[in-house]
Amino acid sequence: MSINLPRPLRRLRATVATTAASAATAASRATGRGAGGMIGGLVANAIDPTIMSTVGKDRPTVLITGTNGKSTTTRMTANALRSRYTVATNDGGDNMDAGIISALMAGKDASHVVLECDELHVPKVADRLHPTALILLNLTRDQLDRVGEINKLERALRACIEAHPEMTVIANCDDVLVTSAAFDAENVVWVSAGAGWIGDSVSCPRTGSHVVHNGDDWYATKPLADGREFRRPEPTWVVDSEALRTPMGDTPLDLKLPGNANRGNAAQAIAAAVSCFDISLDGARNAVEEVDNVAGRYSxxxxxxxxxxxxxxxxxxxxxxxxxxxxxxxxxxxxxxxxxxxxxxxxxxxxxxxxxxxxxxxxxxxxxxxxxxxxxxxxxxxxxxxxxxxxxxxxxxxxxxxxxxxxxxxxxxxxxxxxxxxxxxxxxxx
Missing domain, CATH: 3.90.190.20 (Mur ligase, C-terminal domain)
Known part of the structure; x- marks a missing residue:
């Protein structure tokens, strides 16, 4: 019913939704009930279920998802894009529909959008925003009572990528499940970002066959249904303890955030900025290196x-x-x-x-x-x-x-x- 409303009524409904959302956000902050990162989006979506598409305005958008590292990679990616553009982002970590809508409304005048997105919400958000890029970090067991088994999530993300062939996928080839989700993507940038935890990568999510890990390489012991070998793709971006190795050459990477996982997050953020948004390698790297705090983590x-x-x-x-x-x-x-x-x-x-x-x-x-x-x-x-x-x-x-x-x-x-x-x-x- 809402889709078939006349255009003037759709505009009116969107205006009412955003006005009510702004009032709810202001009230939440004034009463000390919260930062308003969710309530505005909840109110707007209740009034206008198409509000996400409306406030998205077909702007160039990158979605960041995965079990770990979403908030950090989102902050890094947003910083990189800000070296050239204005950016709307949900850097408070509100990564479901309401938080995404709130971020889009708060950054309505920004030219570009960088959004952390809960793994379960990626397909619907992608359908509404038609993202330029999707950064796939990793997939491991998490919140089993809500998410369910990890292979189900991999299949949902694989279907999302298939439904959006124009979207560039920045995928961690060291993660077996991420690789499976992005294996058939028409536009994919493979990044060796590391895989510290491989407890969920012992079998091929497509055939159930055993996955053999051999140093940096991994492969499934059984071919896919079409006869192809399911093996770790050759990355064009690689990060290690010494440098970030890129198609443009090696560059040092001196982060303020600790840990190998954050080096992997940085590699994917930089790869997305350079590959999809015409940011220079030096500009993206310098911006990512400035990130020193993510919602108090590591503080x-x-x-x-x-x-x-x-x-x-x-x-x-x-x-x-x-x-x-x-x-x-x-x-x-x-x-x-x-x-x-x-x-x-x-x-x-x-x-x-x-x-x-x-x-x-x-x-x-x-x-x-x-x-x-x-x-x-x-x-x-x-x-x-x-x-x-x-x-x-x-x-x-x-x-x-x-x-x-x-x-x-x-x-x-x-x-x-x-x-x-x-x-x-x-x-x-x-």
Missing amino acids: TIEFEGREVHMLLAKNPAGWQEALSMLDRDADGHVIAVNGQVADGEDLSWLWDVVFENFEGLKVHAAGERGTDLAVRLKYASINHDLIHDPVEAIRACPTGRVEVLANYTAFRDLKKALERSAQAAKEGNE
Whole structure:
């Protein structure tokens, strides 16, 4: 019904939707209920279900998706495009329909759009915005109660790519599932961005045959139905610990963000900017290197004589990367785990994380699902205690440097609590 409305009525409805959304966003901020990154989009979409297409305005758009690294890669890609264009982006991490609509409305005058997109929402968002590029980072198990089995997601993304042959796919060829999704893409840029976690890459998602990993290479033991070999494609962009290797030559990559995963994120962001948006290699690289903070991740907060270093880890792949960045010589170590809807209520992934790497350390288990974590640590033979309140767990650590690893809502809530405490201490000293 909405599609067949006369054009004047469609314009009127869009105007009403955006006006109501702006009012809702302003009210949310004024009352302290939130930053308004979601409510405006929810209101606008309720009034006008076609609002995403309307405010998208057929602008050049890049979508970024994957299990890990979406927010960081989105920030990097947006920075790279800003070296030449104005950019609308959802850098607050609101990556479903409502957050995307809010970002498009907030950046209605921008020439280009860079959007983090939840994996399940990519097909519908792509249908509405017809993106110029899709950055596919990685696909691993995450939030099984919401997303389901990872092969189902791979098939949905594969169908999305097939439905949009004009879209350039920037795909991580080191990830078996990403490669399968993009294998038949008409326009694909293969990037060797690394694959630290291969627990979900042991079989071919198309044939079920075994996948053999041999150094940088991997291949399936059974050919595809059309006889082709399913093997790691040859990348045109490669990142390693020394440099970013590009079709234009090698260039140094000196990031402010830690970890090999972020080097991979940077490689795909730069590849997208250069390949699809006519950004110079030097311009894209310099812009990406300036990113030093993503929603407080990797930040250090002063708290009662402690330097609390915050790391976000949401699933086995993320935990593996976070563990590689952990300062084992810190004065205290806290792990906080919640199981809210935004985290995924199914925490069976805890048993895939190699917590045995904490051997020799004293760990404080915390969070709403701290008991689940404590059971896992017990089976990993890790010296630990259980303090459900993450703030109290930090207080139980000696003064000095404290490493905190937390999943999504535990990270979010702890960061807010520490910032409130720091603000109260500041006001008390004034």
